[in-house]
Amino acid sequence: xxxTKYLLPVATAGVLALTLSACSGDGGGGGSTAGSSDCxxxxxxGKHDGKTVSVYSTIVDTExxxxxxxxxxxxxxxxxxxxxxxxxxxxTQIGVxxxxxxxxxxxxxxxxxxxATQARAGYLKPAPKTVSDLVDKNWSPDWKKxxxxxxxxxxxxxxxxxxxxVWYSPKTFKDKGWEVPKTWAQMMDLTKKIADDxxxxxxxxxxxxxxxxxxxxxxxxxxxxxxxxxxxxxxQWVNHQIPFxxxxxxxxxxxxxxxxxxxxYVNGGFxxxxxxxxxxxxxxxxxxxxxxxxxHHQASFQAANWPAGTNVAEDGDVWAFMTPPVDESxxxxxxxxxETVGAYKDTPEVQAYLAFMASADFANNRVKLxxxxxxxxxLDPNNAQSALDKQSIQLLQDPKTVFRFDGxxxxxxxxxxxxxxxxxxxxxxxxxxQQVTDSIEASWPKx
Amino acid sequence: MDFIGGKLLQVVIALAIFAAIIGIIMLxxxxxxxxxxxxVTVAGFLAPAAILMLVGLVYPAVRTSMLAFTDASGNGNGFxxxxxxxxxxEALTTLRNTVIWTVLVPLLSTSFGLAYAVFIDKARGExxxxxxxxxxxxxxxxxAGIIWKLVYDYRxxxxxQTGVINFLRDALGLDPKQFLLDAPENTIFLIVVMVWIQTxxxxxxxxxxxxxxxxxxxxxxxxxxANAWQQFRNVTVPGIRGALVVVLTTITIATLKVFDIVRTMxxxxxxxxxxxxxxxTQAFRAGEPGRGAALALILFLMVLPIVVYNARVLRKxxxxx
Numbered sequence: 195x196x197x198t199k200y201l202l203p204v205a206t207a208g209v210l211a212l213t214l215s216a217c218s219g220d221g222g223g224g225g226s227t228a229g230s231s232d233c234x235x236x237x238x239x240g241k242h243d244g245k246t247v248s249v250y251s252t253i254v255d256t257e258x259x260x261x262x263x264x265x266x267x268x269x270x271x272x273x274x275x276x277x278x279x280x281x282x283x284x285x286t287q288i289g290v291x292x293x294x295x296x297x298x299x300x301x302x303x304x305x306x307x308x309x310a311t312q313a314r315a316g317y318l319k320p321a322p323k324t325v326s327d328l329v330d331k332n333w334s335p336d337w338k339k340x341x342x343x344x345x346x347x348x349x350x351x352x353x354x355x356x357x358x359x360v361w362y363s364p365k366t367f368k369d370k371g372w373e374v375p376k377t378w379a380q381m382m383d384l385t386k387k388i389a390d391d392x393x394x395x396x397x398x399x400x401x402x403x404x405x406x407x408x409x410x411x412x413x414x415x416x417x418x419x420x421x422x423x424x425x426x427x428x429x430q431w432v433n434h435q436i437p438f439x440x441x442x443x444x445x446x447x448x449x450x451x452x453x454x455x456x457x458x459y460v461n462g463g464f465x466x467x468x469x470x471x472x473x474x475x476x477x478x479x480x481x482x483x484x485x486x487x488x489x490h491h492q493a494s495f496q497a498a499n500w501p502a503g504t505n506v507a508e509d510g511d512v513w514a515f516m517t518p519p520v521d522e523s524x525x526x527x528x529x530x531x532x533e534t535v536g537a538y539k540d541t542p543e544v545q546a547y548l549a550f551m552a553s554a555d556f557a558n559n560r561v562k563l564x565x566x567x568x569x570x571x572x573l574d575p576n577n578a579q580s581a582l583d584k585q586s587i588q589l590l591q592d593p594k595t596v597f598r599f600d601g602x603x604x605x606x607x608x609x610x611x612x613x614x615x616x617x618x619x620x621x622x623x624x625x626x627x628q629q630v631t632d633s634i635e636a637s638w639p640k641x
Numbered sequence: 642m643d644f645i646g647g648k649l650l651q652v653v654i655a656l657a658i659f660a661a662i663i664g665i666i667m668l669x670x671x672x673x674x675x676x677x678x679x680x681v682t683v684a685g686f687l688a689p690a691a692i693l694m695l696v697g698l699v700y701p702a703v704r705t706s707m708l709a710f711t712d713a714s715g716n717g718n719g720f721x722x723x724x725x726x727x728x729x730x731e732a733l734t735t736l737r738n739t740v741i742w743t744v745l746v747p748l749l750s751t752s753f754g755l756a757y758a759v760f761i762d763k764a765r766g767e768x769x770x771x772x773x774x775x776x777x778x779x780x781x782x783x784x785a786g787i788i789w790k791l792v793y794d795y796r797x798x799x800x801x802q803t804g805v806i807n808f809l810r811d812a813l814g815l816d817p818k819q820f821l822l823d824a825p826e827n828t829i830f831l832i833v834v835m836v837w838i839q840t841x842x843x844x845x846x847x848x849x850x851x852x853x854x855x856x857x858x859x860x861x862x863x864x865x866x867a868n869a870w871q872q873f874r875n876v877t878v879p880g881i882r883g884a885l886v887v888v889l890t891t892i893t894i895a896t897l898k899v900f901d902i903v904r905t906m907x908x909x910x911x912x913x914x915x916x917x918x919x920x921x922t923q924a925f926r927a928g929e930p931g932r933g934a935a936l937a938l939i940l941f942l943m944v945l946p947i948v949v950y951n952a953r954v955l956r957k958x959x960x961x962x
Binding site for chain 2: 210285286289290311404405407408461463464465466468469471472606607608611612613616619620623637639
């Protein structure tokens, strides 16, 4: 058969061609556009033509596209090419990559605990003085603490998010005559009222997130510990001055369980409470828009997960109120998070990039694109693209707010990126609060 | 475009280095004195592979075995990791799951593969039928995991179902079911995915083996009055013994290594973890490289007898022919 003679070489050539195109396909954003935008603001970073900085983080999809957009001008003006890679497996992979010597130039850590593990293992370079000075200028001392490990400063904060928002549909609330609760007790009463009304379930939630499945549940627990037990107990819990299975923490689990484990209260739009585990976190809020669920607990970055065109406003399609305090006299306390930008190399282009990320320019660029906020004091709140972001920025910049960083992000990574998540998963799947907190306590590293 | 040029150059350089090494070996072997020529030839051609194996296989194996006796900070702790493995409930679940996988997957894949091969033997459209069953092998385990995760997708009763199976259950009037959350049946549903992939492999090899059974033997059996099932059991199966062993052992080894399916579909939660997945979780997520190494060692010990048996059978086969 004459045809088969040519089949093998053609097939081989085809495979080789595919492999080559796969190797060369990425990173095409080399900025060869004839953008003659004003580069004077970027003069402090110098010129580094032809240099590449690889950046690795957990941020994917729309949020990642926005991130890349926010440093496009920086790339054009300094000549640096930023090769960005986002992955949901970051928390596991960064350790693997650092150990195997293929660490990225820059890694954006969603957890200070993970940053600390990497710093203590000796892989991270301390932050350059320019960055340290910028952080002193632009952030409150609390934020600087989160990037400091054993006295050395390792990285500037990037963006921030305010956690503990409860998303709802203002139209539905108005039609049904439901009021935004001001205390936890009022919220539980509202929950019962909605459940009795039987048109929709009061809460919807989704914890599925690949390897990180379970992390939204940790946000629930932290919000309740902070509000019901207070910031001092919260700090003791996070720093392991009280054990994870302390009765106060078990009580917090049970309080959350009053909502999340109650089949009458969850899971609006998806089914029974266990469907929380099989529902992806980014889609879990959709039933609020579809009228199948009344409230969805999620951080400020949920704004990016609504379908395009959704009006996020107090009188729009969807809005959010802050999870109310248990005891009104204890004041407003909020949990929140933020990424820290750490570096594995200290070349001039990496340092230029780090300085840019700590500057008000980056914060303003990124916030203008929407769906993000920053605790950078140089950020103009009016750049916020939504009323909710503006509100979040004001909350962060208000000296009266008691702010606490997300607990699981501060705990050692063996707990905060592993056993706490898995504990939440088995808790929703039926294990008791005591069992779960016992096993998380047992997994806390003894160092 | 400078990156394609750069990559092409790298390919050319790599090929050139490869050719150079082979050339040097051939030169040395050729120049060897006649008396030791045979030994030098063997040594010369085995050397590159042997060196790579030493560096890439033997050295890491030895290091991992030593690591299995250390704790999280690197100090020796005797057999503690193994005690943990055989007493901790989660670790025991992992071992139990691995045993279930190792028993069920080879058995089911081989049986289905064999049955399918026999039924489509000499049927019309045999090639098409074969490629249909073989296609899942072309998908990566991760891809197959994602496909089946969507097939098993669940929404509450009365809501619109997005998963194929729950959609069919709904159409038949049954309640939708969570497939991946309840142990131990969720392990069975994960096993379905692997059987789906491996049946094609078993079928293709066994089909070729069945065609290799001498026609005279089967005709002789038929003349003696044997019915189809007796023909199959007494003539065909003994005739394809070698192929059956190869298929069973290969699939068993592949099953012992299974990691992607479990990680993609459940991330090891809900009591579905297997040894390979747990080894990864312990070593890289829980910061316990000692335990990960201990699990790797156990995996190695579990695979070893199968590989030895496989090699023995193959050698006997070669002696017969």
